[in-house]
Amino acid sequence: MVNDDRADMIAGILIGVAGVAIAIYAAAQFPMGTLRRLGPGMFPVGLGVTLALLGLGLAVKSWRNLTLTAVEDRFRLKFEIKTGLLTIAGVVAFALLLRPLGLVPAIFAVVGISAFADDRNTPIAIAKLAVVSAVLATLIFKVGLSMNFSLVAWNWS
Amino acid sequence: MFFDNVILGLEVAMTWNNLMWCFVGVFMGTLLGVIPGIGVLAAISMLFPLTFQLEPTAALIMLAGIWYGTTYGGSTASILLNVPGTPSSAITALDGYPMAQAGRAGVALFMTTVASFFGGSVGIILLMGFSGTISQMALQFSSTEYFALMLLGLIAASGMSSGAMIKGLIMVCLGVLFGLVGADIYTGTRRFTFGLVDLADGIALVALALGLFGVSEVIASVGKISSKGIDPESVRFRAMKPTRDDVRRSWFPMIRGSAVGSFFGTLPGTGPSIAAFMSYALERRVAKDPERFGKGAIEGIMGPESANNAADQTAFIPTLALGIPGSATMALMLGALMIHGIAPGPQLMTDQPELFWGLVMSFWIGNLMLLVLNIPLIGLWVRLLTIPYQWLFPVILMFVCIGTYSVNNSSFDVLLVAAFGALGYGLRHLSFPAAPMILGFVLGPLMEEHFRRAMLLGRGDPMTFLERPISATVLMITAAILLWGLYGSMRKSGAS
Numbered sequence: 013m014v015n016d017d018r019a020d021m022i023a024g025i026l027i028g029v030a031g032v033a034i035a036i037y038a039a040a041q042f043p044m045g046t047l048r049r050l051g052p053g054m055f056p057v058g059l060g061v062t063l064a065l066l067g068l069g070l071a072v073k074s075w076r077n078l079t080l081t082a083v084e085d086r087f088r089l090k091f092e093i094k095t096g097l098l099t100i101a102g103v104v105a106f107a108l109l110l111r112p113l114g115l116v117p118a119i120f121a122v123v124g125i126s127a128f129a130d131d132r133n134t135p136i137a138i139a140k141l142a143v144v145s146a147v148l149a150t151l152i153f154k155v156g157l158s159m160n161f162s163l164v165a166w167n168w169s
Numbered sequence: 170m171f172f173d174n175v176i177l178g179l180e181v182a183m184t185w186n187n188l189m190w191c192f193v194g195v196f197m198g199t200l201l202g203v204i205p206g207i208g209v210l211a212a213i214s215m216l217f218p219l220t221f222q223l224e225p226t227a228a229l230i231m232l233a234g235i236w237y238g239t240t241y242g243g244s245t246a247s248i249l250l251n252v253p254g255t256p257s258s259a260i261t262a263l264d265g266y267p268m269a270q271a272g273r274a275g276v277a278l279f280m281t282t283v284a285s286f287f288g289g290s291v292g293i294i295l296l297m298g299f300s301g302t303i304s305q306m307a308l309q310f311s312s313t314e315y316f317a318l319m320l321l322g323l324i325a326a327s328g329m330s331s332g333a334m335i336k337g338l339i340m341v342c343l344g345v346l347f348g349l350v351g352a353d354i355y356t357g358t359r360r361f362t363f364g365l366v367d368l369a370d371g372i373a374l375v376a377l378a379l380g381l382f383g384v385s386e387v388i389a390s391v392g393k394i395s396s397k398g399i400d401p402e403s404v405r406f407r408a409m410k411p412t413r414d415d416v417r418r419s420w421f422p423m424i425r426g427s428a429v430g431s432f433f434g435t436l437p438g439t440g441p442s443i444a445a446f447m448s449y450a451l452e453r454r455v456a457k458d459p460e461r462f463g464k465g466a467i468e469g470i471m472g473p474e475s476a477n478n479a480a481d482q483t484a485f486i487p488t489l490a491l492g493i494p495g496s497a498t499m500a501l502m503l504g505a506l507m508i509h510g511i512a513p514g515p516q517l518m519t520d521q522p523e524l525f526w527g528l529v530m531s532f533w534i535g536n537l538m539l540l541v542l543n544i545p546l547i548g549l550w551v552r553l554l555t556i557p558y559q560w561l562f563p564v565i566l567m568f569v570c571i572g573t574y575s576v577n578n579s580s581f582d583v584l585l586v587a588a589f590g591a592l593g594y595g596l597r598h599l600s601f602p603a604a605p606m607i608l609g610f611v612l613g614p615l616m617e618e619h620f621r622r623a624m625l626l627g628r629g630d631p632m633t634f635l636e637r638p639i640s641a642t643v644l645m646i647t648a649a650i651l652l653w654g655l656y657g658s659m660r661k662s663g664a665s
Contacts, residue, residue: 023599027339034346042358048629052353052360055617059349063342069655070335095391096594099384099566100587106570107583115571122570123563129391130559141560145567157219159575 020074028067035060095129102126114165115154119146175297178526182534187227187527194231195535198238199543202245203550204561205252209239210607211386213501214378215568218575225509226524230531232505236498237289237481237532240441241539244281244474245550248274257441257477260449264462264469271465275408275547276415280467281474282543284423288475289536291427292434292482296489297529304490304515312622313633317643318493319616322437324647326496327605327654334654336601344609345616347372354618367581374504376573376582377610380589381603383569387562388594409544411467419471422452426472430479435486437495441477448476482532489525490515493612497604500611 038056045051105121123145127138153159181187194216201212213235220228243258248265261281268277310318327337350361351371362368411419426448433444452472453459462469485502487495492513494500506513511521518525573582593603627633635641 019599023601031342038360042353042360043356046629047631048625050621050624052356052358055620056346056349056360059342059345063339063346066335066339066342070333070339073333073335092388092391096388096591099388099391100591102563102566103384103570103587103590104584106567107574107580107587110570110574110580110583118570119567122567126566127559127563129388130562131392132557132559137560138563141563145564148564149567149571153571153575157222160578 017074017077021071021078024067024069024071024074026067028064028071031060031063031065031067033060034063098129099126110161112165112168114163115149115161116146116163119149171301174522174526175530177523178528178530181226181523181527182230182530187230187531188534190223190227190231191234191531191535192538194234195238195241195538196542198235199242199245199539199546199550200553201235202239202242203553204565205246205250205390205558207239207565208256208382208386209236209243209498210378210382210501210604212239213498214375215383215565215572217375217378217501217505218572220505221508221576225506225511226527228505228509229502229524229528230535232502233485233528233532234535236502237478237535238539240477240481241282241285241543242550244285244470245278245547246554248277248281248470249551249554257445257480258474259442260445260473261470263449264464264466267463267465268467268470273408273465276411277467277470278547279409279544280411280415280419281470282540284419284426284471284474285478286536286540287423288427288430288478289482289532291475292431292479293529293532293536295431295483296485296532300486300490300518300525300529303486304518307491307515310491310515310639311637312619312626313637313640314643315493316616316619316623317634317640317647318491319612319619321643321647321650322487322493322495323605323609323612323616324651324654325437325439326608327602328650333600334657336599337605340596340601340603340605341609344606345613347377347606348610348613349617354614355621367579372585372610373573373576373579373582374501374508374610375576376585377589378501378607379569379573380586381593381606384566384586384590385593385597385603387565387569388590389597390558391562392559409547415467418467422448422468422472423475425451425455426475427479429472430476431483433476434480434483435495437487437493439480440484440496440498441480444476444480445473448472478536485529488513489517489528492517494608497607500608504611 035057038053038060042053042056043051044053044057102122102125105125106118109121110118120142123142124138127133127141133141150163154161154163182191197216198212201207201215202209207215213232216235217232220231223231240257243256244261244265246252247258247262248269251262251266265277265281268274323341324338327341328334346361348371350368352359352369359369429448429451430441430444433439433447434441449462449469449472452468453462456462456466456468484495484499487493488499488502492503492515494503503513511517511524569586570583573586574580576582597603623633624631634644
């Protein structure tokens with residue numbers, strides 16, 4: 013974990029803005045009710061205001077730090093963009109393919125896509141891994157727990 | 170009365186069905202705990218969907234088994250790989266790994282199992298002794314007190330978690346916000362659903378938990394964990410026999426560790442990780458030769474391992490007796506209860522004694538199973554650790570996907586997992602702690618309900634929270650923690 017004051021400041025500002033937006037949206041959309049009978053709007057508005065204050069607090073705090081630390085002393089944020097994208101893409105592909113194509117193709121998608129996130133995995137190893145995973149999942153969820161999946165389907169509706 | 174309950178609990182826990190699910194829970198928990206990169210929360214949420222087909226008692230027994238099973242398993246990875254399987258066993262690596270390097274892995278594994286059992290037993294005894302009294306007291310609580318207690322839990326959780334308190338508070342608020350999505354309980358107004366039918370029933374707890382703790386954990390671990398060669402000789406059965414000196418040195422750390430762990434387990438916001446850490450610090454302080462620590466001192470694994478297991482058990486005291494979870498994991502347990510249609514709270518013990526006592530007695534059985542099972546199974550866990558992580562993580566993701574889908578047969582929930590995974594990874598990278606978000610998610614809607622009811626009972630006067638002595642005291646403690654935490658985090662930032 014790293015602390016980057018610039019990132020914290022941006023995060024603080026974003027959260028502050030989100031808080032204000034939530035408060036305004038909730039106040040406009042949901043009735044506030046009376047003090048005695050609080051409506052569905054009261055709690056979200058309070059929450060939005062709290063978030064806005066906390067975001068502001070974080071932004072102010074990190075801004076103060078920014079002025080105190082020299083540029084070269086700051087940590088640098090490094091996101092594993094490739095890993096993140098491939099992993100998320102695999103999960104999304106699973107979600108989108110499960111109904112139309114069935115369990116086995118969806119497993120090929122999630123295993124096949126996400127496995128590329130690690131450079132040590134070769135295409136052949138990934139293919140083997142996908143087959144093994146599909147067999148494993150079929151045995152556990154279909155045979156063992158008899159859950160309601162179709163293994164292969166053709167159902168684009 | 171007490172013995173009647175114990176007998177009742179044993180009867181429930183000893184049915185074949187419950188014994189089997191207890192076994193499944195501790196076995197799967199240990200298995201997932203051994204694998205680095207899967208923490209308790211990810212383990213519980215991955216196996217969560219399996220429990221929906223079970224009746225509530227069996228479901229809870231299994232979930233609890235996973236919970237203390239992961240703590241047992243986590244120490245295995247800590248000792249053998251120097252990579253903690255779960256955060257609560259991170260401390261164990263400090264002295265456990267040097268022991269393994271010195272060829273004493275078998276001893277370390279055996280002794281941690283003993284320490285875990287010892288700490289777990291102390292925790293269970295306290296749970297049995299105190300839950301009744303506390304829930305008797307809590308029967309007089311009204312919504313006002315519940316709101317105050319829940320607020321205390323949330324504030325304490327954000328203050329105790331690693332990093333700045335303000336970030337913890339932000340995560341709590343975001344969690345509450347996600348918890349509010351869906352139909353309002355009093356009026357049925359759909360809030361923050363943006364016209365999506367899939368959100369009308371709210372965000373699924375499993376989707377949030379698996380996104381935050383499953384997917385984002387995987388993203389953070391890929392390419393970072395490499396399996397190392399482990400000498401199979403060092404974990405043979407014969408290599409597990411501790412020396413007389415080991416045994417002599419272990420007694421007091423176990424007792425002290427259990428006491429520390431039991432205390433921190435019950436507090437809101439603290440949990441096994443903090444308990445283990447405190448116990449390690451304590452052992453170092455009382456040791457005559459503190460320089461041995463970090464180089465394979467057996468006290469350095471015995472204390473923390475009994476502490477984290479004791480905390481695992483005592484954490485159930487507020488969760489079961491009050492219905493207020495002190496940690497994210499307990500929030501998941503509570504979520505499981507609510508999904509099964511059981512209202513958590515002090516009535517639980519009187520209305521459903523078979524559930525409460527069955528669960529408690531299953532803890533003994535589960536801990537015994539772990540003691541008996543773990544020793545012969547260590548070889549299996551070691552072999553599991555030699556599977557390269559680059560093969561393991563796609564399979565973990567597959568289980569996450571299938572698990573989420575099977576809860577509601579909803580592809581939308583799987584998309585939510587992806588979204589929360591991305592969000593969780595981003596926030597984790599910015600050092601926002603994820604656990605307070607789960608706690609906020611589960612407690613948020615309950616808090617709103619109690620707040621609105623308290624205002625109704627107090628005839629619309631917010632002073633009702635300060636006029637009732639218990640709620641006023643709790644709110645004062647909450648305010649003190651809040652001010653202390655915020656002051657500390659502001660001052661620290663100025664100094665650094």
